[in-house]
Amino acid sequence: MAAAAVTGGAIHFGVLGGLGRAHEGNASGAAGKGGDLPPATTTVVRTDLVQSKTIDGRLDFAQRRPVKSAVDGTVTVAAPEGRTLTMGQALYELNDKPVTLLYGPVPMFREMKPGDRGSDVLQLERNLRDLGYGAGLYVDTRYGKDTEAAVKRWQKSLNREPTGRVGKGDVVFQPGQVKVVSADAALADQVAPGEPVLTIASTRPVVRARLDQTDGALTDPGTKVEVTLPSGKTVPGRVAGTVRPEPGGSGEGAAAQEGIVVEVVLDGGARAASGEDAKAPASVKFVSEARKGVLAVPVEAVLALRGENGGYGLQVVQGTSTRTIPVETGMTADGQIEVSGPHVREGMTVGMAAS
Template identity: 30%
Template structure:
């Protein structure tokens, strides 16, 4: 049977449609096929690019930061020398309380009704001082009296009547009667006074006898009477000299049991070893400096950057920053201790700092105003060991030689070397 023209047209359309569909599928499949080279290219990491930061203009400051414990400065044990007492050393009053302040020129304690006055000095009180005493302990006493405003006369190593008068003033200011001299010395003064009175009476009698001889008619030889007057005058002079010497020796003394020299005052009482009615035997109390300090440990390298007198600051933890000063640096074996003292404290700040551990900052060096600064990571070393930075300009990296100054907080001061140029805002490479 022969197909009709209409049937042949239908077959042709169907074949064309199948061919077109096959062609579309082939094209789509071909577009999804990737060569090994293309696949490797597409999965490779992107080409590295530089990480840059701008050169800054800023002030730099190097500092030491650490934590330290607070305490009251310089604890000492206070002893009273009671060997000069003729009665038991019984504590009769003025017993201090822990936390109270020992002030210079005031009684720290009372023993047998007499004060123990605190004075600042490095030599201990080891003997009773009195007119005629000489030595470095006398010099220390006179220097102390003079500093406190009690005039000891010439400040030397001799305890004289001016020194004795100044000691009287010291006791008066402390609220006590001055010490009495030894009874034997006062007895010597009384005896010397009687001798002076007797010598004066003898001189009056000798002068009366001379005048009577002069009035006698025909009396020409007066040598005996005149000799008696001369002898009486000599005796009076000797008696008055002896009286002056006795009075000098009987001047106000300073008993060894009534003064304690402490390296520095005022101080804070840390512990009391005696009580009223008890007997003194050795240490009576321990005291530390009245000023609070903070002590932090540093290593040998850090120690070399610090010195006494440097400014510092204390962070009290509540946002308050207290100005301070490095007071001293001490060493124990391989460990260094930095003692920092606040310049002034309110009562509230003192309470916050008591027995606390606080953050301490000590500026070591700083630039004189703002300088060119880059992150330390931007620095590299050239073949000759010189420092340099990489600057990205117009898509190209330039090596700029620099001189490195102060480093602090991750930044370093840089100055372009020679004819090289480096300005604020230049982009320096810190990584890739």
């Protein structure tokens, strides 16, 4: 079946009557000959009609969020934009000491020291074990002597003073590996507690696009889309949800803030976006409605019937004669309109206005 591309929404009956040709009668099957032949003809086809909306988007990464300093200090090193960081690597350095990425769902909310207990201690011990500093370490929720010893071994490897304690500003816990999106503090900047140093995201590629407020139905999680990446490659995806607009982004302003920003996950994950230019635009095609296997004709083939019953019809051409049949109209797309009724058949030749 041929799939029709979308050029807009449904044509209202009043507009359809203006585009079609007015025809006298009630479409009861009246026939005409000779001079009644239309100036052009077309064929009733069975096809797929799809309504969609294509908008600009940009390639990005999911779960974008800032990394804020927990303590006062001077930024002496920051990971460069675009770098992917894993457990044990430094996100940045403050006062010439690394602030290390560790994995875990619990944020660093306190200094950890011998005698402490909690889920944050448990995730610290898991990281120490996985980084190779867990010899003799029993992984549990208690910060014991074995934890202290493992922390000291780890601190020596980082050229930190081996205190056996982990300060609030020493590590940043994140769910997994991260990608550096931007540096929010420049080299040698003084930062205070709570000030952003970096913006990071997950390594899962997404496309963000801004829809109008009236397009709320397209923002439902799971809505299927088709994404054309900067290279021209087209990949399928789906809406993951909406995200808060980013202040200071391109096109920001009062008008831009009125839209809805959706985040689209690409099928194929990181492979789908490999090698793509994240600074170049992408386009996202949202499918709002689809009708598969329906009978359709060009909009210009539909007659606006006059008379007591009104409605719409088609002028069926058979040799040198014609007859008018009533039809119900449905969805429109790409200049075609869905038609149905007991007298409509695939392959029929019908009249239409001259192009």
